[in-house]
Amino acid sequence: MKEAIKITAIGITVTTGATSVVQAIPTNAAGQTARVVRVICPVPSAYAYILPGPSTATATANCIAVTANEQLILDVTGCTHIAHIQGSAAAKINIIPIEW
Secondary structure: OOOOOEOOOOOEEEEOOOOOEEEEOOEOOOOOEOOEEEEEEOOOOOEEEEEEEOOOOOOOOOOEEEEEOOOEEEEOOOOOEEEEEEOOOOOEEEEEEOEO
16 A cells, blocks of 8 residues: 655645746745655646756756646755746646655
């Protein structure tokens, strides 16, 4: 049986665009930058690309693909931001801090 994730803080939802934009990683319940996040694209038939890293990170089509309704659990320890860029059209990306 898989262990359930614990969501104790509010995340963010961003809209991707044609150029890469960085967004600060949301904070966890303790007010610190989250070490693990859940990323999902909740819009049917939409997709985007993301890249966790510093505030200078730049996402491209060669980065992590986030497709419609696919949940990704990412260890972003050491990162402060997530860069994002649209696939073929604008998409929404939901980023939630989680704890185990």
